[in-house]
Amino acid sequence: MSTNTSHTPPDSEGQPDAAAEPGAHQARLIHNEETTEIPVHLLFRDGSEPLGPVKVPLESVVVARRKDTGEEPRPTGAEPVPSRPRPEVGPELAERPARALPGAFGVLAGTCGLAGCVATSWWAGLLSPAVARALRLPASAGAGLGPAQWAAYVGAGVLGMLGFSGLARGRNGRAWVLGLFGRYRGTVRRTGLLWVNPLLPRRLVDVRLRHWRSEAMPAADPDGLALRVVVLVVWRVRDTARAVLGVEDHEAYLRQCVEAALARVPVEPGAGTRGGVTAAGDALTGLVAEEAAPVGVEVFSVQPVRVEYAPEVAPAMNRRRIASLDARRRADTLGSVVDSVEDMVTRLAARGLVELDDYDRKVLVRDLTVAFCSGRGEPL
The missing domain is CATH 1.10.287 (Helix Hairpins)
Structure with missing residues (x-):
């Protein structure tokens, strides 16, 4: 006995007949953006039995810009753009205290060296009788300058030179950066009479709070018009090692940082305290402080004190303002x-x-x- 089986054709809308398949689920082609199942039996109609739904994973993609439309790409799930790394001078270059003795040690060493030279001269018979009587010394034996006398002279002279040449006066707001053969040896910030190793080259650094009033620097207002801005910068050297050894000239570097910040921050001339100059000053302070921190310079404030238009646009802007x-x-x-x-x-x-x-x-x-x-x- 033969059985005639026939597949029920879909209706005009592309869906199977509900009467032929009473338990069938009416599948929709597109649910939304999160569709992950596509009914395959709607794609292949060769009379075979419909297959089950196949899961197709969807991944986020980046839609490219259309040609000649000016449309920007829309990243979906793209990685965030990493921030610009800050310049680093080097972790090994940081300020550390150097060894310094009280000045009394230097004075004592120098005095001992000077006394040794006088005693050697008396021993060699080179000290005049008047000086010997003034110093209450007995009559000299007059042994003359021999190898022993020359050795005593050299030892006493070296001791005296090291003692007196190492004396230094430490002052508030001043620091010495010490180095030897191109290597950093430490910083002396102590005050008073000190003895510092005279064999170490010293470089004096001003670490006080300093004010710098710049010359007229080029800038721009929010509309892009040229300005001339004079700024007042309050700063100090915080890390003497980085400021002296990490950059060729930290003052010139600070000046260039201010010029670069003025090129990036628009300044509104004639604005009040709630905007314009004040907002620009806060932005300038943040930018300059961030750029100067790696070289040991601490910036407290960068405020515009005079803002005026450039000579080429000043007459037109004055007429507009009037x-x-x-x-x-x-x-x-x-x-x-x-x-x-x-x-x-x-x-x-x-x-x-x-x-x-x-x-x-x-x-x-x-x-x-x-x-x-x-x-x-x-x-x-």
Whole structure:
């Protein structure tokens, strides 16, 4: 007995007949952006049995820019752009205290060396009798300059030179950076009379709080017009090793950092304390402090103290500013005149001094406006 089986054809909308498959689920082709299942039996219609749904993983992609449309790419799931790394001078280059002895040790060593030279001269018979009597020394034996005397001279002289040449006066706000054969040996920040190894080259550094008023530097306003800005920078050297050895000239480096920050931060001339100059000063302080920190320079404030337009645009901007001020003054004057006229007409009508219809009210308002404007010297 043969059985005739036939596959039920889909209807006009591409879906199987509900009567032929009562338990079938009506699948939708597109759910939303998160679709992860595609019914394969809608794609292959060769009379075979429909296969089950196949899962297709979808990954985030970056849509490229369309040609000649100016449309920017829309990254979906792209990695964030890494921040710009800060320059580092080197972790091994950092300020550390150097060895320094009290000045009494240097004075004692120098005195001992000087006394040794005098004693050697007396021993060799080179000290005059008058000096010997003044120093209460016995008569010299006059042994002459021999190898022993020369050795005593050299030892006493070296001791005296090391003792006196190593004396230094430490002051507040000053520091010495010590080095030997190109290697950093430490920093001396102590005050008073000190003895520092004279064989180590010293470089004096000013570590006080300092103020620098710059010359007129080029800048730009929010509209891109050229400006000339004078800034006041408050700064100090915090790490003497990085400031002296990490950069050729830390003062020149700070000046270049200020110029670079002015090229990136727009300054609004003539702004009040709530914006413009104050906001630009905060932005400049943050940028310059970040750029100067790796070289041991601490920046506290970068504030514009004088902002003016460049000579090539100054005349046009002055005319524009004067016109704006004049328009604002005219608007204020007109507002006060209108308020005065309205108040006078209202009072006259309220007290019953005049009875005005529409025409008389218009005439009265016109005459009062002319009178008030003429009294204020405003042209009509």
